[in-house]
Amino acid sequence: MSGGKGGACNGCANLLDFNKTAKIRKVIDDAREKGSTEIDLKEKNIHRFEEIPGIFNMEWITGLSLAHNNLKTVPASISNLYNLEYLNMYNNHLEELPSTISTLPKLKILILAMNRLSVLPRGFGGFAVLEVLDLSYNNLNEASLPNNFWSMTTLRALYLSDNDFETIPSEVGNLTDIQILSFRENDVVSIPREIGSFGRLRELHLQGNRLTLIPPELGQLDLVTQRCIIRLENNPWIQPIADQLEVGVSHVIDFIRTDQYRYIYEKQLQQGTTAPPKTNDKSKKISRRTS
Amino acid sequence: MESSPFHKQHQETAHPLYENLESALANLSIESEYDVAEYGVLGPPVPPRRNQIRASTPNGSLSSGSLRESGSSGGGGIPDIPVLATPVNDPSSSIVMSLSSMICHRCNEGFEPHEKIVKSHGETWHQQCFVCAQCFKPFPDGIFYEFEGRKYCEHDFHVLYAPSCGKCNEFIIGRVIKAMNKSWHPHCFCCEICNQCLSDSGFIKNANRALCHDCNAREKAAAIGKHICYKCHGIIDDKPLKWRNEPFHAYHFNCTTCSAELTSDARELKGDLYCLRCHDKMGIPICGACRRPIEERVVTALGKHFHVEHFVCAKCEKPFMGHKHFEKKGLAYCETHYHQLFGNLCYTCNKVIEGDVFTALEKAWCVNHFACSICNDKMNQKTKFYELDLKPVCKRCYEKLPSELRKRIQKLHKIPPKKQQMT
Ligand SMILES: [Zn+2]
Ligand SMILES: [Zn+2]
Ligand SMILES: [Zn+2]
Ligand SMILES: [Zn+2]
Ligand SMILES: [Zn+2]
Ligand SMILES: [Zn+2]
Ligand SMILES: [Zn+2]
Ligand SMILES: [Zn+2]
Numbered sequence: 001m002s003g004g005k006g007g008a009c010n011g012c013a014n015l016l017d018f019n020k021t022a023k024i025r026k027v028i029d030d031a032r033e034k035g036s037t038e039i040d041l042k043e044k045n046i047h048r049f050e051e052i053p054g055i056f057n058m059e060w061i062t063g064l065s066l067a068h069n070n071l072k073t074v075p076a077s078i079s080n081l082y083n084l085e086y087l088n089m090y091n092n093h094l095e096e097l098p099s100t101i102s103t104l105p106k107l108k109i110l111i112l113a114m115n116r117l118s119v120l121p122r123g124f125g126g127f128a129v130l131e132v133l134d135l136s137y138n139n140l141n142e143a144s145l146p147n148n149f150w151s152m153t154t155l156r157a158l159y160l161s162d163n164d165f166e167t168i169p170s171e172v173g174n175l176t177d178i179q180i181l182s183f184r185e186n187d188v189v190s191i192p193r194e195i196g197s198f199g200r201l202r203e204l205h206l207q208g209n210r211l212t213l214i215p216p217e218l219g220q221l222d223l224v225t226q227r228c229i230i231r232l233e234n235n236p237w238i239q240p241i242a243d244q245l246e247v248g249v250s251h252v253i254d255f256i257r258t259d260q261y262r263y264i265y266e267k268q269l270q271q272g273t274t275a276p277p278k279t280n281d282k283s284k285k286i287s288r289r290t291s
Numbered sequence: 292m293e294s295s296p297f298h299k300q301h302q303e304t305a306h307p308l309y310e311n312l313e314s315a316l317a318n319l320s321i322e323s324e325y326d327v328a329e330y331g332v333l334g335p336p337v338p339p340r341r342n343q344i345r346a347s348t349p350n351g352s353l354s355s356g357s358l359r360e361s362g363s364s365g366g367g368g369i370p371d372i373p374v375l376a377t378p379v380n381d382p383s384s385s386i387v388m389s390l391s392s393m394i395c396h397r398c399n400e401g402f403e404p405h406e407k408i409v410k411s412h413g414e415t416w417h418q419q420c421f422v423c424a425q426c427f428k429p430f431p432d433g434i435f436y437e438f439e440g441r442k443y444c445e446h447d448f449h450v451l452y453a454p455s456c457g458k459c460n461e462f463i464i465g466r467v468i469k470a471m472n473k474s475w476h477p478h479c480f481c482c483e484i485c486n487q488c489l490s491d492s493g494f495i496k497n498a499n500r501a502l503c504h505d506c507n508a509r510e511k512a513a514a515i516g517k518h519i520c521y522k523c524h525g526i527i528d529d530k531p532l533k534w535r536n537e538p539f540h541a542y543h544f545n546c547t548t549c550s551a552e553l554t555s556d557a558r559e560l561k562g563d564l565y566c567l568r569c570h571d572k573m574g575i576p577i578c579g580a581c582r583r584p585i586e587e588r589v590v591t592a593l594g595k596h597f598h599v600e601h602f603v604c605a606k607c608e609k610p611f612m613g614h615k616h617f618e619k620k621g622l623a624y625c626e627t628h629y630h631q632l633f634g635n636l637c638y639t640c641n642k643v644i645e646g647d648v649f650t651a652l653e654k655a656w657c658v659n660h661f662a663c664s665i666c667n668d669k670m671n672q673k674t675k676f677y678e679l680d681l682k683p684v685c686k687r688c689y690e691k692l693p694s695e696l697r698k699r700i701q702k703l704h705k706i707p708p709k710k711q712q713m714t
Contacts, residue, residue, distance in 0.1 A: 067666050090665050182680050284695040
């Protein structure tokens with residue numbers, strides 16, 4: 001752009017900028033005045049935490065929503081907000097997180113879905129009371145996880161949909177209280193047997209992976225009294241499983257409880273079939289964009 | 292006979308110093324449930340077993356006149372000194388009978404005329420022969436101990452024969468208690484629980500411990516899960532009556548009001564005991580759980596009274612202690628277990644939902660928490676929403692999703708996702 005027109009546009013941009021700053025300031029000032037504990041800054045075109053005046057001094061807040069912004073990083077001083085129970089950064093441009101985030105002692109719900117995370121900081125699994133963790137739609141795989149990731153035994157819901165996992169580590173079995181586990185549309189080739197022992201599991205999302213077999217242990221999951229929902233669509237299942245799935249998930253579960261299936265399963269394991277190819281096209285995912 | 296008391300003892304028992312407590316076992320018929328019952332039998336104290344020679348040299352009070360004569364230079368009737376050098380059994384030496392008839396008790400040789408002679412209990416020794424049978428040294432201060440005809444210095448006698456105490460490890464001189472395969476000073480043999488001395492009262496062997504009768508009874512009762520009456524120390528076979536935190540046979544007590552002999556269901560009130568009937572007449576609330584009177588804080592719930600600490604969750608049995616409880620079919624539950632068994636927890640706050648419940652996508656929410664899972668905007672019964680991983684997504688957020696994701700969501704649902712309405 002050039003010439004006078006450009007100048008006019010600059011003026012426009014400045015005005016927009018002024019508007020944005022004023023809106024953020026209003027939210028913050030209102031919150032300070034009323035002593036509100038929840039701050040909603042979604043869709044404010046925020047690029048940096050520095051644009052939120054004095055946010056890290058508002059240590060009384062228990063909830064902070066920054067969904068639909070353009071944040072690339074989170075400063076280490078996020079740990080100042082030690083009363084936070086809810087932190088939502090859905091749909092930002094986060095590429096990394098500070099390791100201090102897991103020191104938030106009261107954080108129960110952490111939403112980091114739809115960002116550009118391909119790695120998590122060391123010690124990320126150190127949350128004291130985290131119950132719901134949503135990391136859907138990032139660029140994570142099993143190698144992105146720090147050692148203590150699976151020691152978050154307080155988790156009741158873990159969303160890892162739309163990532164790049166090829167295996168689910170058997171350490172997932174440590175999450176003994178888990179009620180919701182989602183690996184929808186990853187590249188997962190097998191399910192660990194440990195999932196069969198989750199006594200409180202209510203949702204298991206496995207659609208759109210590269211799964212061919214279900215460990216017979218999943219037959220222990222209780223679809224009736226626990227009302228456990230298992231989603232298995234869009235996987236290259238072996239034919240007998242695919243056939244059962246046509247008529248319903250409960251038929252699949254009944255089938256994998258049979259000795260016949262147990263035999264098929266062990267046989268297939270012995271043969272060591274090669275994993276089906278990746279079919280999910282992830283090139284258009286916005287998490288793949290670079291700045 | 293001048294033999295030492297020690298010697299005398301020796302003739303009567305296998306080991307003269309010991310009182311063998313084990314020997315009396317067979318006579319006793321106590322506590323046969325345990326390994327063996329051993330019982331201490333104690334005789335009169337043993338007199339000192341120490342011998343002392345009255346003099347350590349032949350010139351002392353021990354020596355006879357003849358010795359003195361033999362040692363004197365004045366020409367008496369002992370001229371033939373060389374004779375003494377010859378073996379005593381040499382017939383030619385018989386000329387000096389008084390001296391030559393004395394031979395050393397140890398080496399069987401005679402004595403030189405001027406030689407010092409030791410005499411003890413009618414026997415004579417060369418001074419160099421009157422030594423400890425073990426270390427061959429003279430007896431310090433002339434004190435020796437005799438055992439099976441041999442004499443020992445105090446040190447070696449202790450080392451060889453005197454027992455050491457199983458408790459303090461010191462040598463035992465005087466009365467020895469032999470029990471539990473060890474020897475003990477009488478004051479060292481004590482009950483392993485209460486430390487009371489057992490030397491005169493006897494003991495019971497219980498799990499390889501020596502115990503007094505009381506402690507054994509208590510241990511035995513504990514082992515079979517019964518109480519010991521605090522009054523008579525007997526085992527309580529039926530239910531004990533607890534009073535001031537101690538168990539008793541109920542029949543030791545009478546009702547404070549009607550004097551009837553009490554049973555185990557008697558009630559304690561301010562330190563006094565009452566029979567059930569008299570107690571009920573006094574109108575004190577009874578705990579619905581433990582059936583005992585409630586004297587402090589009363590919790591009233593489920594149409595009953597409870598001790599604060601006895602009003603508990605029917606599932607986990609933890610007392611509510613003033614915390615919220617949930618009632619269902621005459622039982623009370625903590626929040627967690629009420630939900631686990633009957634209720635719905637809010638997907639967001641994970642608390643039992645009181646009041647209105649929002650149900651959708653196999654989940655439940657409390658009124659305050661039914662909101663878009665992406666932007667957290669509140670929703671109500673009329674709000675249309677989309678579903679992603681069984682979470683509600685408001686229309687505005689759904690439209691913000693990248694088109695590639697929306698396409699996939701549609702494909703997953705096979706048909707374009709119908710706007711869902713809450714049920
Ligand atoms: Zn002793
Ligand atoms: Zn005792
Ligand atoms: Zn008694
Ligand atoms: Zn009475
Ligand atoms: Zn009670
Ligand atoms: Zn409970
Ligand atoms: Zn709630
Ligand atoms: Zn929304």
